[in-house]
Amino acid sequence: MTDYNLTNNDKNVLIAMDELSSTTPEELAEKTSMKVETAMQSAFSLSENGLTEVTDVVTEIYSLTSEGRTYAEEGLPERQIMNCLSEPTYMDELKEKLSPKMVGIATGWLRRKNWANIEKGMVVPTGNSDIGEDEKAIANFKEEKHTLEEIGTDQNTINDLIKRKLLSKTEDKYRTVSITDEGRQLVKTGITIEEEITQITSQLLKSGDWKGKKFRPYNIQTPPKPVYGAKIHPYQRLIDQMRQIFLEMGFTEIKGDVVQSSFWNFDALFQPQDHPAREMQDTFHLDTKSELPEKYKEGIRDMHEHGGDLQSTGWGGKWSEDIAKRDVLRTHTTAVTIKYLTDNPNPPVKAFCIDRAYRRETIDPTHTPEFEQLEGVIMDENMSFANLLGCLEEFYHRMGFEDVRFRPGYFPYTEPSVEPEVYIEGLGWVELGGAGVFRKEVTEPLGIKQPVLAWGLGVSRVAMLKLGLKDLRELYQADIDWLRKSQVCQLKD
Numbered sequence: 001m002t003d004y005n006l007t008n009n010d011k012n013v014l015i016a017m018d019e020l021s022s023t024t025p026e027e028l029a030e031k032t033s034m035k036v037e038t039a040m041q042s043a044f045s046l047s048e049n050g051l052t053e054v055t056d057v058v059t060e061i062y063s064l065t066s067e068g069r070t071y072a073e074e075g076l077p078e079r080q081i082m083n084c085l086s087e088p089t090y091m092d093e094l095k096e097k098l099s100p101k102m103v104g105i106a107t108g109w110l111r112r113k114n115w116a117n118i119e120k121g122m123v124v125p126t127g128n129s130d131i132g133e134d135e136k137a138i139a140n141f142k143e144e145k146h147t148l149e150e151i152g153t154d155q156n157t158i159n160d161l162i163k164r165k166l167l168s169k170t171e172d173k174y175r176t177v178s179i180t181d182e183g184r185q186l187v188k189t190g191i192t193i194e195e196e197i198t199q200i201t202s203q204l205l206k207s208g209d210w211k212g213k214k215f216r217p218y219n220i221q222t223p224p225k226p227v228y229g230a231k232i233h234p235y236q237r238l239i240d241q242m243r244q245i246f247l248e249m250g251f252t253e254i255k256g257d258v259v260q261s262s263f264w265n266f267d268a269l270f271q272p273q274d275h276p277a278r279e280m281q282d283t284f285h286l287d288t289k290s291e292l293p294e295k296y297k298e299g300i301r302d303m304h305e306h307g308g309d310l311q312s313t314g315w316g317g318k319w320s321e322d323i324a325k326r327d328v329l330r331t332h333t334t335a336v337t338i339k340y341l342t343d344n345p346n347p348p349v350k351a352f353c354i355d356r357a358y359r360r361e362t363i364d365p366t367h368t369p370e371f372e373q374l375e376g377v378i379m380d381e382n383m384s385f386a387n388l389l390g391c392l393e394e395f396y397h398r399m400g401f402e403d404v405r406f407r408p409g410y411f412p413y414t415e416p417s418v419e420p421e422v423y424i425e426g427l428g429w430v431e432l433g434g435a436g437v438f439r440k441e442v443t444e445p446l447g448i449k450q451p452v453l454a455w456g457l458g459v460s461r462v463a464m465l466k467l468g469l470k471d472l473r474e475l476y477q478a479d480i481d482w483l484r485k486s487q488v489c490q491l492k493d
């Protein structure tokens with residue numbers, strides 16, 4: 001007979017499996033009075049000897065969405081329409097009977113299913129409206145959740161219902177252990193559980209009782225409990241990495257106020273006072289106001305109204321001091337760099353600011369009202385557009401993005417303007433922010449004489465790409481499991 005070299009635990013598990021035949025880890029643990037991990041460890045080592053089998057089962061489970069539930073009771077919109085459509089009927093009439101929304105949804109499906117046509121604002125039934133697989137499927141939903149077999153329909157119908165957002169899919173994962181014929185055979189031939197010493201005590205040594213006994217071998221296969229060291233949040237780690245790159249490239253880090261006057265956030269950047277970005281729906285406006293800098297306010301006003309002394313027309317109209325005074329939560333960190341340049345007009349200046357900005361965004365997987373930007377400026381004699389592209393390309397290379405390109409962009413304060421993009425396998429070109437050379441309309445009234453290269457890059461986008469996230473909100477959630485398992489560093493292969 002093969003010598004399996006089984007431990008007592010293994011033997012106990014095998015004997016239990018002989019009775020259970022096939023079971024879950026929890027049931028096995030209960031039966032053997034072991035911990036789930038210990039029982040499973042034996043189950044795995046038995047399976048290596050062909051005595052048991054451990055299988056992971058994944059089942060797809062479907063449930064009705066709330067919309068789906070409503071239709072399961074009341075019928076699909078196209079069915080509800082068909083029920084009050086004995087003859088051609090005006091769409092408006094139907095909208096009165098059912099809701100306009102319902103009619104809107106239904107008409108597309110009526111045509112698709114060839115139940116009715118729309119002719120001159122009328123819904124004309126074709127005479128054919130047999131109950132479809134999709135209707136049967138949702139009507140079959142008695143309980144909350146069902147597998148494909150339980151619903152009793154085909155995968156295509158299910159997929160269509162998911163696309164219609166009437167069903168949602170989740171996966172149910174579980175593990176089973178079963179005994180093999182070989183395992184049963186072994187139990188039949190008899191398994192003896194020998195007493196074995198698991199721990200040497202002083203008692204055993206003194207009494208000499210250990211003599212002739214079997215010692216449990218030290219098992220180096222036992223999986224240890226994972227130990228998670230304390231570490232810096234992955235997002236913070238990436239921010240630090242970006243900061244480090246700019247420091248290494250010779251930049252100075254600067255900080256600025258979160259609350260800025262519209263003057264520094266918009267006007268100083270030659271953003272017209274009727275620019276849509278300044279509207280209530282895009283910007284967080286505060287009740288407070290700030291004094292305008294005496295030294296620059298007239299210059300900025302002249303620039304906005306008629307282009308100052310430049311060969312520029314400005315934006316025309318009247319520039320309002322009152323609008324410029326209104327405080328906002330900074331909508332970009334460009335407010336910080338422009339102020340810094342104004343206070344430090346002597347070249348060379350190489351500064352960056354990596355910090356939070358605020359915009360009224362509806363929260364979704366790629367937008368949050370608070371987000372980080374990586375802002376930077378270079379001011380020096382003879383700085384050119386090519387230097388700007390070179391600098392940004394260098395930054396992205398150092399972040400590990402190999403392919404970088406620039407698409408033309410538009411910002412009121414830069415000319416030329418570009419939007420840097422990096423290439424991501426599987427995603428294509430991903431846009432990462434804006435950059436450009438500050439216009440004379442910006443630099444002139446602030447007393448800045450040299451060309452200024454400027455950029456404002458998205459930080460969270462980079463983090464999503466680097467951390468492989470599909471939803472930006474994950475960056476701000478304390479998902480302890482994700483944090484624990486996040487890698488501190490990656491080894492290159």
Ligand SMILES: N[C@@H](Cc1ccccc1)C(=O)O
Pocket residue numbers: 331332333334411414417433434435436454455456457
């Ligand atoms: N401020 C711009 C980015 C930008 C900064 C500097 C120059 C050009 C563009 C934004 O938030 O999108």
